[in-house]
Amino acid sequence: MESSSSEPAPECPPEFPSASSAKARTEPPAVRAERVTRVHRDGRRELKSLDQVSLTVSAGEVVAVTGPSGAGKTSLLHILGGLDTGYQGRACVAGTDWQTLHGSERARFRRRTCGFVVQGLALLPQATAAENIEVPLLLDGVAPGARRTRVAEALALVGLEDQGAKLPDQLSGGQQQRVAIARALVNGPALILADEPTGSLDSTTAASVVRLLLAAARERGAAVVLVTHDPQVARHADASARLHSGRLDTPVHESPKE
Numbered sequence: 140m141e142s143s144s145s146e147p148a149p150e151c152p153p154e155f156p157s158a159s160s161a162k163a164r165t166e167p168p169a170v171r172a173e174r175v176t177r178v179h180r181d182g183r184r185e186l187k188s189l190d191q192v193s194l195t196v197s198a199g200e201v202v203a204v205t206g207p208s209g210a211g212k213t214s215l216l217h218i219l220g221g222l223d224t225g226y227q228g229r230a231c232v233a234g235t236d237w238q239t240l241h242g243s244e245r246a247r248f249r250r251r252t253c254g255f256v257v258q259g260l261a262l263l264p265q266a267t268a269a270e271n272i273e274v275p276l277l278l279d280g281v282a283p284g285a286r287r288t289r290v291a292e293a294l295a296l297v298g299l300e301d302q303g304a305k306l307p308d309q310l311s312g313g314q315q316q317r318v319a320i321a322r323a324l325v326n327g328p329a330l331i332l333a334d335e336p337t338g339s340l341d342s343t344t345a346a347s348v349v350r351l352l353l354a355a356a357r358e359r360g361a362a363v364v365l366v367t368h369d370p371q372v373a374r375h376a377d378a379s380a381r382l383h384s385g386r387l388d389t390p391v392h393e394s395p396k397e
């Protein structure tokens with residue numbers, strides 16, 4: 140990981156490379172933020188939730204972002220995932236600058252490149268585990284046969300091959316979060332953005348869910364940005380950096396891959 144608040148950053152390649160050209164040249168990082176600043180205006184008051192944040196995460200790398208409540212962690216994830224484009228600076232996923240995409244094109248690119256895992260209440264309560272995982276495939280127009288195969292693979296990836304027919308409230312909290320992880324991975328995204336994914340779980344379940352998230356992402360070659368306020372969760376990452384009042388410190392630790 141590279142992270143800094145002040146270095147000049149090189150430009151993102153402007154285009155998402157085609158499958159053939161991707162092989163011929165160096166792959167762009169899964170995600171790159173360059174001097175991202177986000178200002179919120181509340182009447183005459185101005186609040187900077189992010190201040191000159193730069194961060195690069197490569198394919199297969201897991202970076203934890205820690206920091207106290209209000210530090211800007213969720214704001215950063217929303218910008219990295221193209222959910223908020225009202226910022227200054229640049230944010231690119233797989234070499235594509237979010238600011239160059241608009242409307243349905245941006246939504247389609249997000250579905251294909253980004254998987255989100257958030258804290259609690261993210262599953263559709265009336266839909267089974269398998270149906271929840273199927274949602275991104277339905278939105279992308281994947282054919283029924285391929286959907287069944289990919290949902291089964293995703294359930295197996297998170298160790299829930301026998302639980303696909305259950306509704307979320309028939310599953311434990313840890314199992315529900317594993318369904319959310321399977322849903323985030325089912326489209327084969329380059330990037331997983333996880334916002335306090337274990338915040339509602341007890342510490343033993345949290346540790347196993349994080350291990351599973353990171354193993355599943357690594358198996359699929361996805362990069363992960365893992366937001367957490369829990370230093371024990373952050374320890375599972377390859378590197379971590381701390382956000383404080385919108386500013387990102389240089390990495391606070393580098394640990395070998397498990």
Ligand SMILES: Nc1ncnc2c1ncn2[C@@H]1O[C@H](COP(=O)(O)OP(=O)(O)O)[C@@H](O)[C@H]1O
Pocket residue numbers: 179180181186187188206207208209210211212213214215
């Ligand atoms: N849409 C918004 N309008 C105004 N202020 C916001 C908005 N989104 C975030 N903020 C402010 O930005 C700061 C960072 O928020 P957030 O990114 O949610 O922090 P964290 O996820 O680290 O708890 C907070 O002070 C929050 O109130």
Ligand SMILES: [Mg+2]
Pocket residue numbers: 212213214
């Ligand atoms: Mg938050």
